[in-house]
Amino acid sequence: MLLGSIEAGGTKFVCAVGNEKYQIIEQETFSSKVPEQTLKETVEFFQRFPELDAIGIAAFGPVEVRLDQADYGVITNNTPKIAWRNVNLVKTIKDAIDVPVFITSDVNGSAYGEYVAAKQRGEKIDSVVYYTVGTGIGAGIVIDGHFIGALGLQEMGHVKVKRHPDDLAFGGLCPHHGDCLEGLASGPTFEARTGKNGKNVPLDDPSWDIMAYYLAQAAVQTTLTVRPNKIVFGGGVLSPKFLDMIRKHFDQELNGYVDIPPLDEYLTMPEAENNGSATVGDFELARKVLIAGEGHAFAIDR
Structure with missing residues (x-):
């Protein structure tokens, strides 16, 4: 074949x-x-x-x-x-x-790849959510080997999130929704906030923590609506240190409300080779x- x-x-x-x-x-x-x-x-x-x-x-x-x-x-x-x-x-x-x-x-496609790769590794898994964070933000969902959505594809990058108290002056970049998740946490927002390309913004810059706060909220929303086995974050903006920031805010926002696997297994970066x-x-x-x-x-x- x-x-x-x-x-x-x-x-x-x-x-x-x-x-x-x-x-x-x-x-x-x-x-x-x-x-x-x-x-x-x-x-x-x-x-x-x-x-x-x-x-x-x-x-x-x-x-x-x-x-x-x-x-x-x-x-x-x-x-x-x-x-x-x-x-x-x-x-x-x-x-x-x-x-x-x-x-x-x-x-x-990426969500399906992570789902397949996890099964190849012998993980007992039936659902994966994959967020990509780059020029834009999008997410894919696989549940029991199926995609979801009757009227079209999900647009999970355009959900609304609670504003960070230190970010209220930033109007967001989404041409359709302004301060949706993509408008607040995608790669181009670095330059809008700091005047620098994201790859030139040090990880101790407050912009990273602000973006992690927004992405963590999206992961909490997904956790409470989909209840997947894991949520994968990929794309050009992600790094292990940035993912740790997301985990920290996720833990605070979820506040132990539902059971999930250990955070380092639940919120991950892509594992396909x-x-x-x-x-x-x-x-x-x-x-x-x-x-x-x-x-x-x-x-x-x-």
């Missing part, structure tokens, strides 16, 4: 071909600045593998994943990546490579759509 993965990010596409053991046979990365060029390179990459059986796509978005919609597989008008608005990823790939295709959000959560997830989703057939956008049998 030969499986394809497209990790379609806002700055790059990571394309890979692998087997049912999630072992990468070949992988290439393309810039996603120009859609026409990116998709041409992506198609040409997979055309080198005539025995390819199926492709899983984990895409930035918002992307339409409901099969009964006319714009299924399309990056929608709400995407901040203006050049990608109304680009149909699924049709472009299927027109060039006639194999079953499964598409979901980038964070759903080589930062390959989405690729592992895509391989497994490609395998499942090959077996089940297309038409399983939200609930895929294990």
Whole structure:
């Protein structure tokens, strides 16, 4: 079985071909600045593998994943990546490579990869929530091998959070909601607050603690609504020290209200090898759509 993965990010596409053991046979990365060029390179990459059986796509978005919609597989008008608005990823790939295709959000793909990787390690796990914190914030949920959402993908980066008392003057950066989670805790908020790129802001700067406070609230909300086995934080902003800040605020906010595993097991960074959560997830989703057939956008049998 030969499986394809497209990790379609806002700055790059990571394309890979692998087997049912999630072992990468070949992988290439393309810039996603120009859609026409990116998709041409992506198609040409997979055309080198005539025995390819199926492709899983984990895409930035918002992307339409409901099969009964006319714009299924399309990056929608709400995407901040203006050049990608109304680009149909699924049709472009299927027109060039006639194999079953499964598409979901980038964070759903990563969540699925963490779910699969945990099972490979022998963990007794049936649910994972994955937050990515970078240019934006998004989250994916896997419960018992299924995604959730009847009307579309989750937009958990846009929930409202309680404001930090030292951050009340900051209006937030989200063009739709101002001070939602993404507007207050995504990577670009560093520059808005400090005038510096996040990678140049030392960890003792108060901005880190403020952002940890907001992300901890999101994790508490998820804990109380979904009750997952674990919550994974990934993305370019995360580091072990920053995660420790999130854990500290999470512990204070939850205040022992419900039982959870030890914090270092419950709130984690990605554990799939080589930062390959989405690729592992895509391989497994490609395998499942090959077996089940297309038409399983939200609930895929294990």
